[in-house]
Amino acid sequence: TAGITQAPTSQILAAGRSMTLRCTQDMRHNAMYWYRQDLGLGLRLIHYSNTAGTTGKGEVPDGYSVSRANTDDFPLTLASAVPSQTSVYFCASSAEADNEQFFGPGTRLTVL
Amino acid sequence: KNEVEQSPQNLTAQEGEFITINCSYSVGISALHWLQQHPGGGIVSLFMLSSGKKKHGRLIATINIQEKHSSLHITASHPRDSAVYICAVSSHTGNQFYFGTGTSLTVIP
Numbered sequence: 001t002a003g004i005t006q007a008p009t010s011q012i013l014a015a016g017r018s019m020t021l022r023c024t025q026d027m028r029h030n031a032m033y034w035y036r037q038d039l040g041l042g043l044r045l046i047h048y049s050n051t052a053g054t055t056g057k058g059e060v061p062d063g064y065s066v067s068r069a070n071t072d073d074f075p076l077t078l079a080s081a082v083p084s085q086t087s088v089y090f091c092a093s094s095a096e097a098d099n100e101q102f103f104g105p106g107t108r109l110t111v112l
Numbered sequence: 113k114n115e116v117e118q119s120p121q122n123l124t125a126q127e128g129e130f131i132t133i134n135c136s137y138s139v140g141i142s143a144l145h146w147l148q149q150h151p152g153g154g155i156v157s158l159f160m161l162s163s164g165k166k167k168h169g170r171l172i173a174t175i176n177i178q179e180k181h182s183s184l185h186i187t188a189s190h191p192r193d194s195a196v197y198i199c200a201v202s203s204h205t206g207n208q209f210y211f212g213t214g215t216s217l218t219v220i221p
Contacts, residue, residue, distance in 0.1 A: 033209070042116075042198065043211040056207055090155060098142050098202045103155035 003027065006091050006104040013081050013111050021076040021107050023091030031097045032074040033058075034066060036087040037106075043090065049074055050097045081111040115139045118199050118212035125219050131186040133215045135199030138180065146173050146184050147198040149214070155198070158184070189219045 004025040013019050023032065034046040035058075045058030049068040063085060065077045074093075078085055091104040116137045125131050135144070146159040159166050159173040161182075166173050170189075175182040186193055199212040 035209075040213060042213040043200070043209075045209050048207055050207065058208065059210075088153065092155075097207060100157045100160045101145070102157065103147075106153050106155075 004091060004093055004102055004104040006089075006107050008107060009105070010108040011110070013078075013109060015082055015111055016080055019078045019081055019109070021078075021089055021091075021109070023074045023076070023104055024072050025074075025091075025093040025102070025104075026072065027093060027095075027102065028071060029093035029095050029102070030071070031094045031099070032068065033092045033094075033101065034064070034074070034076045035090045035092065036060065036085075037090060038087050046076065046089075048097075081109075083111045085109065086111045114212075115210035116199055116201055116212040118197075118215050120215060121213070122216045123218070125189050125217070127190060127219055127221050129189050129219075131189050131193075131217065131219075133184045133197050133199075133217070135182045135184070135212055136180060137182075137199075137201045137210070139201065139210065140204050141201040142204050143202050144175055144182050145200040145202070145209075146182075147200060149196040149198060151195070158197075186217075191219045191221050194218050 007022045030051045033048045035043045037043045047066040049055045052071045089107045092101040094101045119134045143162045149155045170187045172185040196214040198214045
């Protein structure tokens with residue numbers, strides 16, 4: 001079982017370009033989350049989804065959008081990347097909201 | 113503002129030592145999570161608790177809801193325990209998570 005996967009592993013992106021980070025889980029978890037991790041700030045929640053078809057904003061949602069068309073996939077889109085979005089992005093899932101979370105391996109994004 | 117504070121930020125221990133990492137939070141929570149992040153970057157959930165104490169092998173997590181405080185203990189520490197340990201809390205709604213900045217632990221053989 002793959003668990004939860006993310007793609008790409010890393011990416012360098014020019015400012016102003018758009019980018020979609022992919023996240024897929026095969027555990028049939030209802031809840032999924034996107035976090036960014038920055039040195040000195042820890043993990044911060046960007047967006048979440050408690051079930052397919054619903055999404056919600058986390059602590060730092062500006063500049064990001066998500067969709068949850070089905071249970072397995074939860075893509076994160078940067079419509080017009082800025083250098084402050086340089087970070088490591090983690091996707092996570094849990095069986096239900098506020099259950100134990102399982103994390104993907106992360107995507108390292110650099111915006112120049 | 114920091115909803116979750118951890119201490120210490122960095123910790124170096126000799127193999128075999130008993131280790132304690134502390135976490136204090138300022139918001140109402142439904143649960144507290146302890147996570148482990150190894151140098152390669154992967155994050156693993158160690159504990160999720162809302163009261164009392166949990167134990168997995170050499171790891172013990174406790175929480176005091178009244179004092180808004182949790183501790184993670186490692187008994188008989190080993191070099192493979194070297195990692196960053198992160199405390200996180202989920203809000204009463206279960207939809208908002210707040211993370212501490214982590215405690216970097218190095219266990220020396």
